[in-house]
Each structure stands twice: as C-alpha cells, then as structure tokens.
Amino acid sequence: RDSQRRPRRKGTMFSCFKVSDKKKRSVKTQKVKEHRNAQDVRSKYKFGKTLGEGAFSTVKLVVEKTTGTEYACKVMELPKAGEYNASGLTREDIFLEINILCNLNHVNVIKFREFFEEETRVYIICDLLRGGELLEALIRKGSYTEEDARLIFTQLLTGIQYLHQHGVVHRDLKMENLLLTRANDLSEIKIADFGLAKKPIVQKGMQTICGSPQYVAPEILAHSTGGYGPEVDLWSAGVVLYSLLLGFPPFFDKCEPRLFKKIQRGVFPQNGEGWNSISKEAQDIIKKLLLVDPRKRMTPEEARKHPWLTHKGKGNSIDLTPALKDLKEESFRAKADYPE
Missing domain, CATH: 1.10.510.10 (Transferase(Phosphotransferase) domain 1)
Known part of the structure; x- marks a missing residue:
C-alpha cells in the first residue's frame, strides 16, 4: 500500500536532507516498548512559547509544575503502526532511537530526560540551553x-x-x-x-x-x-x-x-x-x-x-x-x- 511505502525526500542547500534506502532493510529491527508515562505530559509540564520549528518537529518551552524548572520539549509526529513518517522512519524506529538518546549522559551532549507517547505524537523533554x-x-x-x-x-x-x-x-x-x-x-x-x-x-x-x-x-x-x-x-x-x-x-x-x-x-x-x-x-x-x-x-x-x-x-x-x-x-x- 502507498501508506506503507517509505517516503523519499530531496535535499536542499543549507538544510538537512535525508533520502531513504532504495531497498527495504532485511535486518529485523529490535523490538522497543513504547514509553507510556502514568500521567499525561500536560499534567506534569506547563507548555509555553515555541522555541523553534524544523521540518519534522517543533520545540516548545515547558515548565515542570512541581519544581518550576524550565526545559525544552521536542514534539514529533508519530506514524501509525506499519507506516512511515515524512522523514522515512517507522514508529518503531523513532522509539528505538529515543531510547538510545535518553541513555546518554555527557557534559558535551544535550541531555534527553524523558519522553511521553501519545497516539500521534511523541514529546521529548530535553535540557533548555539558553546560550x-x-x-x-x-x-x-x-x-x-x-x-x-x-x-x-x-x-x-x-x-x-x-x-x-x-x-x-x-x-x-x-x-x-x-x-x-x-x-x-x-x-x-x-x-x-x-x-x-x-x-x-x-x-x-x-x-x-x-x-x-x-x-x-x-x-x-x-x-x-x-x-x-x-x-x-x-x-x-x-x-x-x-x-x-x-x-x-x-x-x-x-x-x-x-x-x-x-x-x-x-x-x-x-x-x-x-x-x-x-x-x-x-x-x-x-x-x-x-x-x-x-x-x-x-x-x-x-x-x-x-x-x-x-x-x-x-x-x-x-x-x-x-x-x-x-x-x-x-x-x-x-x-x-x-x-x-
């Protein structure tokens, strides 16, 4: 079906480009459990202004309600099971990579703190870098x-x-x-x-x-x-x-x-x-x-x-x-x- 074909994108100068492989991957992808927090992202964080927008995501300012700490929240659209998003990633691909990034902890790498999954979106909470x-x-x-x-x-x-x-x-x-x-x-x-x-x-x-x-x-x-x-x-x-x-x-x-x-x-x-x-x-x-x-x-x-x-x-x-x-x-x- 057309909805299950991996999209192809053309790159443009001075912008990030990604063109998917011509052949489907033959290697089986590792199964990843989707992260469903016990609470909705909006019950833990108050959403503020938009900090930036990209081709496939939006970054919002959020404030943790219990501490008043400000963070950045990256909001990405999620494809349906078995389908691909605009950047050529499956739902499983996205959660696999988010899980990897949430385990990184280094002074010279932005910190991914947690993420919340909804039916059509994922919300990734990151450190807010003011510099x-x-x-x-x-x-x-x-x-x-x-x-x-x-x-x-x-x-x-x-x-x-x-x-x-x-x-x-x-x-x-x-x-x-x-x-x-x-x-x-x-x-x-x-x-x-x-x-x-x-x-x-x-x-x-x-x-x-x-x-x-x-x-x-x-x-x-x-x-x-x-x-x-x-x-x-x-x-x-x-x-x-x-x-x-x-x-x-x-x-x-x-x-x-x-x-x-x-x-x-x-x-x-x-x-x-x-x-x-x-x-x-x-x-x-x-x-x-x-x-x-x-x-x-x-x-x-x-x-x-x-x-x-x-x-x-x-x-x-x-x-x-x-x-x-x-x-x-x-x-x-x-x-x-x-x-x-």
Missing part, C-alpha cells in the same frame, strides 16, 4: 583567537568520542547544531539535534544518505554496498574546524551536484590569506580530518592527541577576528580561490 548557537556567540564575542577555536573543538571531539563509545553516530554535525549552555560562555558547548543519530547494527554499515550538504562525508555520497561508519562524524568535525578558523566552509558550490563532486574529490582551499594565517598545526589537523578515505581519517582519540590540541602554547594568540566578518555575513559562499 544559543555557537555561531551567534562568536559573532557577539567580537574578537577571536586560535585558543578559542581550540577550546570549542576540544569539546566537540570529546562529545563525538563519547557518542562513538556508546555506539551512536550523529550524522549531522554542523555549526548550527553546537549550542551553548550559557550565553557568551564557550566553556560548555553541547552537541544537539539528534534527528539523524543512529546506533548502527553491529558489523553492518549504515546506508541512508543523510546529513547537511556542506558537511556530508564523501563515503555517504559514494553509495557503497558496504555502507559507512562513525568516521563520517570526524569529516563533519573537520568542516566545522575549517569554518571556525577561516570563516567559511572548505567545500561550496551553489549547484549541489558540483558541491558533492568537490566533496568526493576532497579538494579544498589550502592557500590565500586565511589559510596562511592559521598555525601549521591547525592546518595539519584539518588535512587529517578531511581525508576522503575514512580508513585514513583520524579517530576522536587520535585527534585529541594531535599537537594542535596538546601543545597549548602554539597558536594561542593568532588573531582570527577577520574570520568573524565572514561568519557574521554568513558568507558560506564561494571564494575567489575555491577550486573548480
């Missing part, structure tokens, strides 16, 4: 050095390492998904938006084409029969670091197919004033993260031991403030020295 997006915080900061970038990137790697140790691959790491706990405080950054997170079946590669165009890893685009693994998060981390240090992403093209070809070639600007202004150690770690072959790409553990992160005295005072101009103008646009 906003990292990108906005950097713009407000006004001045910026390699030491600031190092502080940010260390936290990102630590969070990725924790996720991978617990078998979770984020698959959509990008600047917009790095949030601050407190306004203007770079010392506590959390990885957020786990809409595409996945706990891969043991010894089985992931197949779904997903991520955000400028951050997607080449092996995701390669359609390999063997699939891809957690290394995709390190590629995205490399794109984030390049953007933090230079003010624009390493791969860009207004034409999405050409963009994907550039990513698959792994050729990015390594010249110009911006590149030459950052330390040699910073250049080296970027190169080792943006390797097309995932087998040669650094792991989180290896990246955290890289000289750029361990030799804290080097590059501390290098002024990256000019990069903020590009970030402020959101000029994730083509530069004159971009390779064609």
Whole structure:
C-alpha cells in the first residue's frame, strides 16, 4: 500500500536532507516498548512559547509544575503502526532511537530526560540551553583567537568520542547544531539535534544518505554496498574546524551536484590569506580530518592527541577576528580561490 511505502525526500542547500534506502532493510529491527508515562505530559509540564520549528518537529518551552524548572520539549509526529513518517522512519524506529538518546549522559551532549507517547505524537523533554548557537556567540564575542577555536573543538571531539563509545553516530554535525549552555560562555558547548543519530547494527554499515550538504562525508555520497561508519562524524568535525578558523566552509558550490563532486574529490582551499594565517598545526589537523578515505581519517582519540590540541602554547594568540566578518555575513559562499 502507498501508506506503507517509505517516503523519499530531496535535499536542499543549507538544510538537512535525508533520502531513504532504495531497498527495504532485511535486518529485523529490535523490538522497543513504547514509553507510556502514568500521567499525561500536560499534567506534569506547563507548555509555553515555541522555541523553534524544523521540518519534522517543533520545540516548545515547558515548565515542570512541581519544581518550576524550565526545559525544552521536542514534539514529533508519530506514524501509525506499519507506516512511515515524512522523514522515512517507522514508529518503531523513532522509539528505538529515543531510547538510545535518553541513555546518554555527557557534559558535551544535550541531555534527553524523558519522553511521553501519545497516539500521534511523541514529546521529548530535553535540557533548555539558553546560550544559543555557537555561531551567534562568536559573532557577539567580537574578537577571536586560535585558543578559542581550540577550546570549542576540544569539546566537540570529546562529545563525538563519547557518542562513538556508546555506539551512536550523529550524522549531522554542523555549526548550527553546537549550542551553548550559557550565553557568551564557550566553556560548555553541547552537541544537539539528534534527528539523524543512529546506533548502527553491529558489523553492518549504515546506508541512508543523510546529513547537511556542506558537511556530508564523501563515503555517504559514494553509495557503497558496504555502507559507512562513525568516521563520517570526524569529516563533519573537520568542516566545522575549517569554518571556525577561516570563516567559511572548505567545500561550496551553489549547484549541489558540483558541491558533492568537490566533496568526493576532497579538494579544498589550502592557500590565500586565511589559510596562511592559521598555525601549521591547525592546518595539519584539518588535512587529517578531511581525508576522503575514512580508513585514513583520524579517530576522536587520535585527534585529541594531535599537537594542535596538546601543545597549548602554539597558536594561542593568532588573531582570527577577520574570520568573524565572514561568519557574521554568513558568507558560506564561494571564494575567489575555491577550486573548480
């Protein structure tokens, strides 16, 4: 029946895209007990204003009635049993992934506290992060050095390492998904938006084409029969670091197919004033993260031991403030020295 076919979605530039596998999965999905709290979500939480809206969910401000504590509540539509939602997930898929995320507990990963299931919706209670997006915080900061970038990137790697140790691959790491706990405080950054997170079946590669165009890893685009693994998060981390240090992403093209070809070639600007202004150690770690072959790409553990992160005295005072101009103008646009 048409209602039971997995929907297909086309990606758009600068937005999260997800295209489902062409073939139905042959591996049996783990059975998950749907979480029915003894009380309705509205009996425990008072709902407030809308904090944000995405393609498949809405985030609302909620207040716990007994404590007065504010949280964020992500509201997602649930498909009927045996059907798929707009993002190509079954009801069982959604509860499997929510169960995984609710068991995560790390200072650099947003905390999922509990969830409530209704017939057509699920309500996920998360920590409320008041600091906003990292990108906005950097713009407000006004001045910026390699030491600031190092502080940010260390936290990102630590969070990725924790996720991978617990078998979770984020698959959509990008600047917009790095949030601050407190306004203007770079010392506590959390990885957020786990809409595409996945706990891969043991010894089985992931197949779904997903991520955000400028951050997607080449092996995701390669359609390999063997699939891809957690290394995709390190590629995205490399794109984030390049953007933090230079003010624009390493791969860009207004034409999405050409963009994907550039990513698959792994050729990015390594010249110009911006590149030459950052330390040699910073250049080296970027190169080792943006390797097309995932087998040669650094792991989180290896990246955290890289000289750029361990030799804290080097590059501390290098002024990256000019990069903020590009970030402020959101000029994730083509530069004159971009390779064609």
